[in-house]
Amino acid sequence: MGDPKYYERFGFRNFPDLILDGVPQEYFLTLTFEKNGARGIVEFHQGFSANC
Numbered sequence: 577m578g579d580p581k582y583y584e585r586f587g588f589r590n591f592p593d594l595i596l597d598g599v600p601q602e603y604f605l606t607l608t609f610e611k612n613g614a615r616g617i618v619e620f621h622q623g624f625s626a627n628c
Contacts, residue, residue: 577603594618 577599580590588605593615596604608614 578605579603580605589613591615 577596580588580602583605586607588607590602590605591608591613592601594604594606594613595601595616596618604618606614
């Protein structure tokens with residue numbers, strides 16, 4: 577997640593078929609090894625939502 581103008585220079589791109597709920601689509605970028613890109617709904621592991 578971040579500023580597209582910054583991350584696109586490193587090869588990160590937005591794939592409209594890759595979704596992270598609650599994050600504006602234009603700021604959710606990925607770096608893939610395949611030309612077709614990625615698709616689906618992204619979920620973080622439960623450990624990232626732990627409360628202390």
